[in-house]
Amino acid sequence: MPALALRRFIHIILNPTAGRRNRRLLDDVVGRLRAAGADVTIELTEAAGHATELARAAARSGNADVIVAAGGDGTINEVARGLLGQGVPLGIVPLGTANVLAIEIGLPPRAEEVASMLLGGPAELIGTGLVQNEIFLMMIGIGFDGEIVHGIDPKLKRLWGKGAFIWSGLKTWMRGPAHDIRLVVDGREKRAAWVIVTNGRHYAGPYVLAPEANITQPGLTLFLFRKPSRFAFAVYLAALGLGVVPRLKSVEVLPARHIDVLGPEGLAVEVDGDDRGFLPQTIERGTQFLRMVVPG
Numbered sequence: 001m002p003a004l005a006l007r008r009f010i011h012i013i014l015n016p017t018a019g020r021r022n023r024r025l026l027d028d029v030v031g032r033l034r035a036a037g038a039d040v041t042i043e044l045t046e047a048a049g050h051a052t053e054l055a056r057a058a059a060r061s062g063n064a065d066v067i068v069a070a071g072g073d074g075t076i077n078e079v080a081r082g083l084l085g086q087g088v089p090l091g092i093v094p095l096g097t098a099n100v101l102a103i104e105i106g107l108p109p110r111a112e113e114v115a116s117m118l119l120g121g122p123a124e125l126i127g128t129g130l131v132q133n134e135i136f137l138m139m140i141g142i143g144f145d146g147e148i149v150h151g152i153d154p155k156l157k158r159l160w161g162k163g164a165f166i167w168s169g170l171k172t173w174m175r176g177p178a179h180d181i182r183l184v185v186d187g188r189e190k191r192a193a194w195v196i197v198t199n200g201r202h203y204a205g206p207y208v209l210a211p212e213a214n215i216t217q218p219g220l221t222l223f224l225f226r227k228p229s230r231f232a233f234a235v236y237l238a239a240l241g242l243g244v245v246p247r248l249k250s251v252e253v254l255p256a257r258h259i260d261v262l263g264p265e266g267l268a269v270e271v272d273g274d275d276r277g278f279l280p281q282t283i284e285r286g287t288q289f290l291r292m293v294v295p296g
Contacts, residue, residue, distance in 0.1 A: 006120040011064035012042045012093070013054050013079050015071030022095040026070055028111035029093055029118070036119055042070075051075055055082025064088055066118060066293055072096020073138060074274035080128075080290055081135055089123040089291040097162055098205040098273055100138050104215055105294045113295065121293045127218040128286030129199045135286055136271045137215075139203055142195040142261055142279070144177045144233065146268035150275050178228030179267055181279075184260040185222060192224035192252075194236070197259065197283050204273075208243040210253075220285050222259060224252040259283040 010033055014026070033040050043058075045051045051069065058067050059082065068091040069079035076092055083090050094102035094109050102109065107117060128135040141149070151168040178193035196203065198221050203209035210221045225236055227250045239245045246253050261269075262280050269276045 007065035007118065008037070008039060009063055009065045010038050010040045010068060010091075010118060011058045011066070012040060012068040012070050013045065013051050013058070013075075014042055015045050015051065015075040015095070018071035018075060018095040022109070025109055025111055025114070026093055026095060029114045032111055032115035033118060036115070038119065045071075045075070045078075049078065051078035052082040055079040056086075059083055059086035059088045066091045068093055068118060070095055073098060073100050073272035076101055077136055077272050077274070080137055084128070084135055084288055084290060087291075089293050091118045091293040093118075096273070097165065100200075100202050100205060100272065103206055104138065104200045104202050105292070107295055117293055117295045121296045123291045123293050124216060125289040126215050126292050127199060128288060128290055129197070129220055130284040130286050131269075131271055131276065132281055135288075135290075136199065137290075138200050138272045139196060139198040139209075140276070140283060141270045142197075143179045143181055143192075143267060144172065144194045145196070145204075146270045146276075147172045149270035149273060150268035173230065173233075177230060177233045179264060181264070181267065182262045184262065185254070185256050186258055190224055190252075192226055193228040194225035194233070195261065196223040196225075197221070197256070198223070203240065207240050209240060209245055211243065211246070218285055218289075220256050220259075220283070222254050222256040224254075226250045226252065256283075257285045
């Protein structure tokens with residue numbers, strides 16, 4: 001017999017592009033929610049930024065017990081922006097390529113566990129970051145990974161998923177992965193060949209970049225990768241795979257509240273795997289928490 005739904009009204013905002021690759025997971029989750037007695041509504045996004053509008057409108061209607069982002073980390077960010085300052089919590093169905101936030105909260109892509117979390121999982125406060133005064137939940141990459149994301153063909157991403165990132169990464173590698181990045185961190189001038197700012201432990205999927213970070217606590221961790229050679233970047237990626245980046249002498253790791261990334265002008269920036277434009281940009285520790293449903 002299905003479990004009694006603790007959350008009765010569940011509003012799902014679906015990115016149909018992300019959902020296309022994982023539609024079976026979403027259909028199974030929705031079936032389990034309805035079997036448990038939940039009233040489920042689904043809205044589709046139509047363009048970049050639309051998920052924020054849909055989430056804000058759904059929250060203000062007062063009809064939903066949880067508003068769910070069904071898509072990748074970029075879609076989750078958009079929905080989160082619409083829920084900041086609202087009482088209704090955020091839930092997720094991970095349908096993206098990397099699903100970093102799902103990994104961060106310990107949510108596997110299995111319908112039974114996703115549905116169970118949405119129905120009865122606790123709602124916890126999580127910290128946020130700001131980039132150009134818009135919130136982000138996990139991480140920002142400037143330089144190497146920003147150029148990779150910027151260079152991805154959207155059609156290839158829909159067809160190949162992670163393969164599109166690998167192909168763009170190889171092209172970026174051949175051009176040269178390093179850049180002379182200039183930034184001011186809490187009033188101190190810094191330079192690096194590659195920059196990552198994280199709000200949690202994980203980066204690009206299951207890889208632990210900041211083992212001491214905690215998404216339920218406010219605070220950003222800044223990684224400055226200093227050596228510019230292709231060999232150094234190979235070491236960085238290997239260290240990322242092993243979870244030992246903070247041990248490298250050529251990587252400076254420091255907490256940060258306010259980061260002005262000044263140049264080089266026109267260098268690409270990515271936020272949670274989505275293209276976020278070009279330098280210069282300002283990154284700050286968020287001042288608001290977001291309520292989010294997590295596994296029990």
